[in-house]
Amino acid sequence: MDGAPPAARPAGLSAYVAASQALGLALLGAAGAWLGRYRGGVAWHGPLQLNAHPLCMLLGMVFLQGDALLVYRVFRREAKRSTKTLHALLHGLALAVALVGVVAVFEVHGAKGIPHMYSLHSWCGMAAFVLYLLQWLLGCGFFLLPSASSSLRRQYKPHHVFFGVALFALSIAVCLLGITEMLLFNIRDSYSRFVPEGVLANTLGVLLVAFGLVVGYVLTRDDWKRPPLAEELALSMDFKTLTEGESPSGGSQ
Amino acid sequence: MDGAPPAARPAGLSAYVAASQALGLALLGAAGAWLGRYRGGVAWHGPLQLNAHPLCMLLGMVFLQGDALLVYRVFRREAKRSTKTLHALLHGLALAVALVGVVAVFEVHGAKGIPHMYSLHSWCGMAAFVLYLLQWLLGCGFFLLPSASSSLRRQYKPHHVFFGVALFALSIAVCLLGITEMLLFNIRDSYSRFVPEGVLANTLGVLLVAFGLVVGYVLTRDDWKRPPLAEELALSMDFKTLTEGESPSGGSQ
Numbered sequence: 200m201d202g203a204p205p206a207a208r209p210a211g212l213s214a215y216v217a218a219s220q221a222l223g224l225a226l227l228g229a230a231g232a233w234l235g236r237y238r239g240g241v242a243w244h245g246p247l248q249l250n251a252h253p254l255c256m257l258l259g260m261v262f263l264q265g266d267a268l269l270v271y272r273v274f275r276r277e278a279k280r281s282t283k284t285l286h287a288l289l290h291g292l293a294l295a296v297a298l299v300g301v302v303a304v305f306e307v308h309g310a311k312g313i314p315h316m317y318s319l320h321s322w323c324g325m326a327a328f329v330l331y332l333l334q335w336l337l338g339c340g341f342f343l344l345p346s347a348s349s350s351l352r353r354q355y356k357p358h359h360v361f362f363g364v365a366l367f368a369l370s371i372a373v374c375l376l377g378i379t380e381m382l383l384f385n386i387r388d389s390y391s392r393f394v395p396e397g398v399l400a401n402t403l404g405v406l407l408v409a410f411g412l413v414v415g416y417v418l419t420r421d422d423w424k425r426p427p428l429a430e431e432l433a434l435s436m437d438f439k440t441l442t443e444g445e446s447p448s449g450g451s452q
Numbered sequence: 453m454d455g456a457p458p459a460a461r462p463a464g465l466s467a468y469v470a471a472s473q474a475l476g477l478a479l480l481g482a483a484g485a486w487l488g489r490y491r492g493g494v495a496w497h498g499p500l501q502l503n504a505h506p507l508c509m510l511l512g513m514v515f516l517q518g519d520a521l522l523v524y525r526v527f528r529r530e531a532k533r534s535t536k537t538l539h540a541l542l543h544g545l546a547l548a549v550a551l552v553g554v555v556a557v558f559e560v561h562g563a564k565g566i567p568h569m570y571s572l573h574s575w576c577g578m579a580a581f582v583l584y585l586l587q588w589l590l591g592c593g594f595f596l597l598p599s600a601s602s603s604l605r606r607q608y609k610p611h612h613v614f615f616g617v618a619l620f621a622l623s624i625a626v627c628l629l630g631i632t633e634m635l636l637f638n639i640r641d642s643y644s645r646f647v648p649e650g651v652l653a654n655t656l657g658v659l660l661v662a663f664g665l666v667v668g669y670v671l672t673r674d675d676w677k678r679p680p681l682a683e684e685l686a687l688s689m690d691f692k693t694l695t696e697g698e699s700p701s702g703g704s705q
Binding site for chain 2: 320326365368372375379380387390391392397405415419420
């Protein structure tokens with residue numbers, strides 16, 4: 200620890216994070232308004248159970264997943280271990296909420312005798328959900344359990360980051376497919392007349408794309424990445440010295 | 453020029469680029485098979501003009517756009533100017549092909565009296581096309597015309613790269629929406645019985661996602677980025693010395 204002041208939050212980051220949260224809340228509000236005003240609301244039993252599906256998927260696979268991705272950009276001065284745990288917990292919560300949404304649609308299909316998994320939405324959606332679960336399990340295994348070696352973590356990390364962003368983008372695309380399916384099953388004949396329900400659902404789609412763009416921008420901007428804290432750098436040097444017999448004053452390997 | 457040997461192509465890159473091309477050709481083939489076998493083929497006049505739309509958009513906004521993005525990963529030892537020109541030409545060709553696809557759907561809607569721009573597919577699709585055109589114009593202005601200063605280019609480049617990848621992802625999502633629309637307009641009642649047309653179109657959707665993932669992986673992998681050639685480094689140092697009064701042996705600013 201050299202007593203260097205902690206790095207300030209980069210200019211503009213807070214505004215982008217705030218915009219992402221405003222967009223996330225707006226898209227959840229738009230979904231609630233759509234389901235409440237035009238689709239009879241949401242319930243766990245009966246025909247309204249189908250409406251629990253979009254609400255849970257938007258909350259879990261979009262809003263919570265997006266916020267879990269942003270954790271490292273928002274909490275920049277907290278200990279890595281705490282930030283990492285929050286990242287895993289938020290993704291775990293996202294998965295649990297999404298699981299409820301998956302169960303909802305399977306139960307409704309089962310009750311109505313509609314075949315499962317026939318649409319492109321269901322194919323891509325199931326792929327996104329299963330891969331997201333796998334990514335979470337691998338992430339916990341590599342980064343939270345003490346068993347993975349430091350070099351294994353370094354090798355896996357870029358893949359974890361790439362698939363994290365890719366699965367987030369895929370989740371948003373799957374939600375757009377779900378909106379289109381729902382509109383064409385319910386208002387196919389009036390959709391082209393710009394009825395309010397169609398315009399509202401389209402707006403929800405635009406909010407989803409905007410949320411994805413803002414979160415993606417925050418995540419991928421190089422100078423907004425979380426810098427390692429002074430004690431993490433020191434620890435990493437100590438660890439290198441111990442494991443690789445490198446002199447603390449030596450250059451990189 | 454220090455006579456250093458040019459950097460070798462990174463291991464694995466060629467295999468991923470080959471996989472992207474195989475997936476791109478497979479998705480074009482799947483689209484051709486779908487339109488040819490189940491939708492009556494493609495023509496410019498009459499009702500089959502509508503089928504020109506998906507074919508042009510897949511070729512322009514997905515395959516050619518993806519290949520234009522890959523140019524810097526594939527041509528690693530060619531002069532930057534040539535690679536840049538090829539990048540701009542491929543994106544320009546993609547835009548021209550996509551424009552034909554946009555005209556096709558507007559003409560069909562006009563002839564049939566169907567309102568324009570009412571669906572989520574059309575909202576997102578038009579946004580993707582207009583932003584892609586804007587990105588191309590800005591890219592040509594900043595990087596091909598000699599008027600933009602070096603520091604302006606450096607500031608704009610990360611945004612150009614982010615929006616390039618984001619618009620590519622959005623284009624793929626829009627194609628998935630188009631597939632779902634086309635299926636629900638044509639085979640809504642038989643889609644859930646896993647009819648061959650539905651399975652083929654879903655497979656096309658999966659190929660689109662796979663193409664996007666492979667291209668995205670190649671683009672974002674840090675150690676696969678095009679390293680600057682020796683002469684570019686030398687030129688950049690000379691330019692810095694001239695413009696910033698920096699000593700050639702001095703550290704970075």
